[in-house]
Amino acid sequence: MNPAQVDAYLRRIGAEHPTLPTTAALRELQLRHLRTVPFENLSIHVGEEIVLEEKRLVDKVVGAWRGGFCYELNGTFGALLDALGFDVALLAARVYGEEGRLGIPYGHLALRVRTVDGGDWLTDVGFGALSHFPLAFGERGEQVEPGGTFRIVEAEAGDLDVVRDGKLQYRLEVRPRALGDFRAGAWWHYTSPSSHFTQSLVCSRLTEDGGRITLSGRTLTTTATDGTREVRDLTSDAEVLAVYRERFGIELASVPVVRDPDGRSG
Template identity: 35%
Template sequence: MSEWDVEGVELDAYFKRIGYDGPREATLPVLTALHRAHTGTIPFENLDILLGRPIEVDVPALQEKLVAKRRGGYCFEHNMLFSAVLATLGFEVRRLLGRVRMGHDEYWSRTHMVLVVTVDGREWLADTGFGGNGLREPIPFAEAESEQDGRKLSLVRHGDPQWILRVGRPAGWFDLYGFDEFPQHPIDVVVGNHYTSTSPRSPFTKRFVVERQQDGTCRTLAGRTLILTAPDGTVTEHPVPLDDIGTVLSTDYGIELSAEGLAAVRAAAERVGR
């Protein structure tokens, strides 16, 4: 029995949430279709932190939040749920931790989670939890370049961490995150999630970010700014009036908040300025 408890996954409800009605075999086409459906439907967001709610990463809590309540989450939430779905379907899954880089070289804490999935003896990098800048579908777990929806991606080996995922930008390759292949355990995810959701050093405790990728364009709501990143990396920014934040959350990301929750989000947006 695996130490990763995948009990609590309600496949029918999950498939309905992401709009998937295809086969349920452990094949590459199924993995690819599920990955695309998940990333195209469930947004990346950290709103509950600003609402004073704890972030839980056990499967029943994730099923309730991301599926039943139709909310989003960040990497630990997305990839813990997705890995449980995959394991239930019979996929072989490795959970790994990494460091967000976003163009920087310094060492940040291990606050990102990725998955390596084996299908017919071949490994694939899967990651449903890096928001609009991340993968839309799995890529070969090997040094190689890929293209998804007009975006160029590259997975390379590079010192410590051993692997770096990069995206093509007008100025060249841009590092998204790095990770190694050291085995991880559930407690490692719990610790990383606790730091990310509670530490005053974590960027997620200072401001909110909501993202989704649609037709290759990353749509990021960061405070009072809507940032659109085109497939070629070109960025445009649009101010969002405080009174319109609720509408943007609803129409662009499918997130409905209570009046109290929306007031808290608006206050956070006003406090940080963007």
């Protein structure tokens, strides 16, 4: 990522260029990213190719002011952090599903980030709803922050389980990976009828007050910090497009619809 791209990325998330790659700077960058770059799977349903290459990801997230899912968001954010002088490693994870079953290998991408003031952090801007701030990688007790109560727990074979409010989120490998290692996982999420990304539309981000706004198809949900929710069904295409534009910064020519794996509108 060149200096011009770094500057454009920082403008995208409304952040100043940090003087040093410190823990405080990392916390600020993660929070601003979560507030401005939505977690979304629209590319799957509008026929856009997802390419796990840094230039293509930067063009989408920074150039086109779009969001993405884990490989895109954490892949791009990791490139930004690396360009800013942080020590970044890409880590593979398997997401816990129903009844505690683990999903596919490389089903999620997260980041291990080291800072110049001695911090070692699990950083994740691509899980949808997780911690607002980086989690201390070596801490095994509870970590309480605005996103919930978290624990990082030792698992088998040297892996780590990430737990939020007592519920398993994903199992993390500690071996660093390359972005290209995640292509099979991204392809599965993009194409498989079993992937929840092919079954529904989602666009979601953290709000300034710590709540969340989510557009699922035509249903707009605003969640307050105390957990109360306001749900509204949007009745017209114009309303849907206006929400994408005004609440998520995404300009679309037409309303996305869920597509069958064979590419037909559903």
